[in-house]
Amino acid sequence: MKIGYPCINQTLHLSSSRTFRLASYSESKFKEIVDNNLNALTQILEYNVSSGLLAFRITSDLIPFASHPVCQLNWQDFYQGEFLALGKIIKKNNLRISLHPDQFVLINSLREDVLEASLRELHYQCEVLDLMGLNTTHKVQIHVGGVYDDKQASLKRFITRYKELPVKIKRRLVIENDDRLYNFADCLFISKKTGVPIVLDVFHHKCNNQKESLDAVLKKVVSTWKKNDGVPMLDYSSQDSHKKPGSHAPSIDVRDFADFASRLGRRDYDIILEIKDKEKSALKGLEILNRLKKIR
DNA sequence: AGGTGTCAAGCGTCC
DNA sequence: GGACGCTTGACACCT
Numbered sequence: 001m002k003i004g005y006p007c008i009n010q011t012l013h014l015s016s017s018r019t020f021r022l023a024s025y026s027e028s029k030f031k032e033i034v035d036n037n038l039n040a041l042t043q044i045l046e047y048n049v050s051s052g053l054l055a056f057r058i059t060s061d062l063i064p065f066a067s068h069p070v071c072q073l074n075w076q077d078f079y080q081g082e083f084l085a086l087g088k089i090i091k092k093n094n095l096r097i098s099l100h101p102d103q104f105v106l107i108n109s110l111r112e113d114v115l116e117a118s119l120r121e122l123h124y125q126c127e128v129l130d131l132m133g134l135n136t137t138h139k140v141q142i143h144v145g146g147v148y149d150d151k152q153a154s155l156k157r158f159i160t161r162y163k164e165l166p167v168k169i170k171r172r173l174v175i176e177n178d179d180r181l182y183n184f185a186d187c188l189f190i191s192k193k194t195g196v197p198i199v200l201d202v203f204h205h206k207c208n209n210q211k212e213s214l215d216a217v218l219k220k221v222v223s224t225w226k227k228n229d230g231v232p233m234l235d236y237s238s239q240d241s242h243k244k245p246g247s248h249a250p251s252i253d254v255r256d257f258a259d260f261a262s263r264l265g266r267r268d269y270d271i272i273l274e275i276k277d278k279e280k281s282a283l284k285g286l287e288i289l290n291r292l293k294k295i296r
Numbered sequence: 297a298g299g300t301g302t303c304a305a306g307c308g309t310c311c
Numbered sequence: 312g313g314a315c316g317c318t319t320g321a322c323a324c325c326t
Binding site for chain 1: 302303304305306307308
């Protein structure tokens, strides 16, 4: 069982997701920012290793504009050495890595230009993992996408598009249930037709479900992950009690997490805590997992 | 130095 | 049909 957090570390005063405006794009600016981001990522991973946080989501902003036509530099070759060095840290310490393209990546879009941009972005994110020399247990996770006034047709379009993906993307892609449009049952339907593994977002599942028990859902989730996909990944967060349903808590709800963790049983999962104070909550989560392990 | 409007990209909801 | 939310940071320009 590994636990970690997404993208940003608040203890170290550095960022692996610095970016800049498209209007101010230049090759030197690009190199300056990417140098910074790769260096920051190295330090964040080292912090994670020394803290026992062995799961981590790398930011989509690591290489700004990597999938945009404005970027003409062959960054894959230019930063080959840096990527390999990062991969070495990851492999040596047995870290689990994911990436999560944001809301613009929609492989079931009705718009051709959106689909093309999405494929370019997926290609970039998969390439980052490839360049690090990582195997296919390191994943790129997306949501199913839009509904476009016809959920059945949009589900089917996702399936068709998925089947047409290049192997480079397909072997890393996993889907995640969301809080409004496509719930776990929808993801399972897609997974059965395609074999795509499912990242269960436990919090979204609470918001949007068909009354399946957590245990029943987890059992099904596990069956979607094959040997080459590694241990199933979960996203966890809890409700901000001061905000409307669906809002992420500022800090981990220790009791809720302990309750959730105790229901995971003996099966193995890697968990990303999507909580605003990042590594601070992840460290509390790690402590809870360690305590549970001792009791068992 | 600190404040703030804005940023490559989409979609759904609300009015 | 336009504004806003998602979820949020950080750039870039202003004072």
